[in-house]
Amino acid sequence: MSALLSVEDLGVSFATPEGPLRAVDGISFSLERGAVLGLVGESGCGKSATASALCGLLPPGARTTGSAHLLGQELTSLSEPSWRSVRGRRISMVFQDPMSSLNPLLSVGEHLVETLRTHQELSRTAARTAAAEWLRRVGIPDPAARLASFPHELSGGMRQRVMIALALCPGPDLLVADEPTTALDVTIQAQILDLLATLRKELRMTMIFITHDLGVVERVADRIAVMYAGRVAEEGPAAAILSAPRHPYTRGLLDSVPGFRPRTGRLLSIPGAVPSPRDWPSGCRFHPRCAHADRICEETVPAAPGPEGGAACFHPVGAR
Amino acid sequence: MNPAFRRFRSVLAANAPARISFWVLAALYLAAIFAPWLAPYAGDDESRACSWAPPSALHVRETDGSWHVPFVRAVSYTFDDDALRVWTEDSTCRFPLRFLHGGHLLGLGEAIASPGQRVSDPVPAGRLYLLGADARGRDLLSRILLGSRVSLTIGVVGVAISTLIALVVGGIAGFAGGWADSVLMRLCEVVMLVPAFYLLMLLRAALPLDWDSRVVYFYIILILSFLGWAGLARILRGMIQSLRQSDFLAASRALGLSPWRILWRHALPQTFGFLSVQATLSIPGYIVAESGLSLLGLGIQDPQTSWGNLLEEAMSIAEIRLHPWTLLPGVFLFAAVLSWNLLGDALRDAFDPRSLS
Numbered sequence: 042m043s044a045l046l047s048v049e050d051l052g053v054s055f056a057t058p059e060g061p062l063r064a065v066d067g068i069s070f071s072l073e074r075g076a077v078l079g080l081v082g083e084s085g086c087g088k089s090a091t092a093s094a095l096c097g098l099l100p101p102g103a104r105t106t107g108s109a110h111l112l113g114q115e116l117t118s119l120s121e122p123s124w125r126s127v128r129g130r131r132i133s134m135v136f137q138d139p140m141s142s143l144n145p146l147l148s149v150g151e152h153l154v155e156t157l158r159t160h161q162e163l164s165r166t167a168a169r170t171a172a173a174e175w176l177r178r179v180g181i182p183d184p185a186a187r188l189a190s191f192p193h194e195l196s197g198g199m200r201q202r203v204m205i206a207l208a209l210c211p212g213p214d215l216l217v218a219d220e221p222t223t224a225l226d227v228t229i230q231a232q233i234l235d236l237l238a239t240l241r242k243e244l245r246m247t248m249i250f251i252t253h254d255l256g257v258v259e260r261v262a263d264r265i266a267v268m269y270a271g272r273v274a275e276e277g278p279a280a281a282i283l284s285a286p287r288h289p290y291t292r293g294l295l296d297s298v299p300g301f302r303p304r305t306g307r308l309l310s311i312p313g314a315v316p317s318p319r320d321w322p323s324g325c326r327f328h329p330r331c332a333h334a335d336r337i338c339e340e341t342v343p344a345a346p347g348p349e350g351g352a353a354c355f356h357p358v359g360a361r
Numbered sequence: 362m363n364p365a366f367r368r369f370r371s372v373l374a375a376n377a378p379a380r381i382s383f384w385v386l387a388a389l390y391l392a393a394i395f396a397p398w399l400a401p402y403a404g405d406d407e408s409r410a411c412s413w414a415p416p417s418a419l420h421v422r423e424t425d426g427s428w429h430v431p432f433v434r435a436v437s438y439t440f441d442d443d444a445l446r447v448w449t450e451d452s453t454c455r456f457p458l459r460f461l462h463g464g465h466l467l468g469l470g471e472a473i474a475s476p477g478q479r480v481s482d483p484v485p486a487g488r489l490y491l492l493g494a495d496a497r498g499r500d501l502l503s504r505i506l507l508g509s510r511v512s513l514t515i516g517v518v519g520v521a522i523s524t525l526i527a528l529v530v531g532g533i534a535g536f537a538g539g540w541a542d543s544v545l546m547r548l549c550e551v552v553m554l555v556p557a558f559y560l561l562m563l564l565r566a567a568l569p570l571d572w573d574s575r576v577v578y579f580y581i582i583l584i585l586s587f588l589g590w591a592g593l594a595r596i597l598r599g600m601i602q603s604l605r606q607s608d609f610l611a612a613s614r615a616l617g618l619s620p621w622r623i624l625w626r627h628a629l630p631q632t633f634g635f636l637s638v639q640a641t642l643s644i645p646g647y648i649v650a651e652s653g654l655s656l657l658g659l660g661i662q663d664p665q666t667s668w669g670n671l672l673e674e675a676m677s678i679a680e681i682r683l684h685p686w687t688l689l690p691g692v693f694l695f696a697a698v699l700s701w702n703l704l705g706d707a708l709r710d711a712f713d714p715r716s717l718s
Contacts, residue, residue: 096615098611098614098615101538101539125617125619126617127617128614128615128616128617129615129616129617129618130617133615133616133617134612134615136608136611136612136615138608141607141608141609142608142609142611142612143609143612144609144613144626144627145609145631146630146631147626147627155618155622155626156616156617156618159616159617159618159619159622160617204612207612207616208615208616211616211617
């Protein structure tokens, strides 16, 4: 089976007065239809830039290199008008903050009707019926009445449900969820994750789920790509990565989250801070913070994980 | 209920000057709509015998002390030694006030002989001048009412047009960015550079003075709105630019909506609160500009009326001393301008996020 999305050597650089800034530096992964990829990393590792590049939402002045094929269509070279036929219909996106992602002046119904009618020939009444159906699907009680609600009348969790309905109603092949639960309370987070899991089964949804939260990614993803400093540090099946991380960075991340590793008394943290994209370290970009680093790590860039997954590391750690 | 409308109502409830202004404006605009019916006379209905007649005295008692419905008497003048008019009332007959008379709200009935008198032949001209008359004996109240149609609408229509231009220019500049933004903003700056009133005078002077007043009316609106949009367009452009960073615009892009739709339905409506305040506050400027032009004889010309050209007769202190009622159009102008300003201030407070408790 050929991949729905295959990303090869994708790079994103932003134009700044001090010269181009390479936020994403040659990442590759592929995604089968119906699979969920968790893209994990700290702030500034390039995961949101990757998401924006896949949706054509990079700010003006940003450049993409490499390639990203969705069902055989090359995304990186699309013009803005051609992007419009991709967005919504092929790739849709759910944003981090449901509080600000809905237009405060439009009702929930108007949002959905507008999006539905952009992508399908529908009469106003048919679109309203479809809108109510979508609200029901995302678990909003009394959907017909809720169509008239304005965003400020809904809770954060409800708004994120509306955002998910909006993103899914055009019937996209791929859903990019950029930290969809980060801005929500923990209990609501769990509900949204359950909803995504249900919808995924129902619609055979393919999804890229971006998060910094390993606890969240464990619940939704089949495969995980851990990003560090603009590159993929480790990629593979979710279970394998979470139980037996190979890259010292992944290991460090897991050690710093309560509940993943056997109790050792105290949570560990990774020494140092994420380097700035202006000043990436040479060789393996994790080497200044890595306990296992030696000369080769400093001088040579480790090979990126192949299609089967793996760690971009010269000294992968064994499972404990 | 629409939240903006609800907020407007709560502003009026909380703010007495704004409430009064609102009703003053409502009354003025209603009067403008029904002006031909409310005015006792047509705008060009003149009576040379009553040149500069002062406001009519309303009587209720006849010479013999009997009571009647309010009536006025015919008046005539002679000149005294200083060549000033001396008015005398003709008490041989009375002209009763009639409501809904001859297609107007107020009118005068036929002459009725006073007790012990006969109506002279020819019948003296009885005229109703509630606010006095001008040099040609035309009723000032009628002319103020008819003139309000020009003076009051010019602001609203002018602001509507300039706001529309500002929306289009500011919206496109802010949304598209790049060279479109640069070109449009430089254009704004050029328009803003022009000293408005002098350009108005120049443009008006360059055009034939004998144009029909209706043409002049639209012409003034056009010039005023052409000059008025630039500042607003710049502010709108800034607002749209900052809105472009907002999540819901990114979201509507990610959902595949067209740029026009995003601009018109998602970005621009966010500025409507600001726009309504701005429009309300700029209406008085248009009203005053029209009055200024008409006052200088560059706008609406006699026999058509506007508050500005009515005030032309009150330009010298000597005239004002002799016929103080010629200043009355200024009172109306003042009331309209002040009311719009007070209403605009109240709206601004209402839409100011800092004022929200």
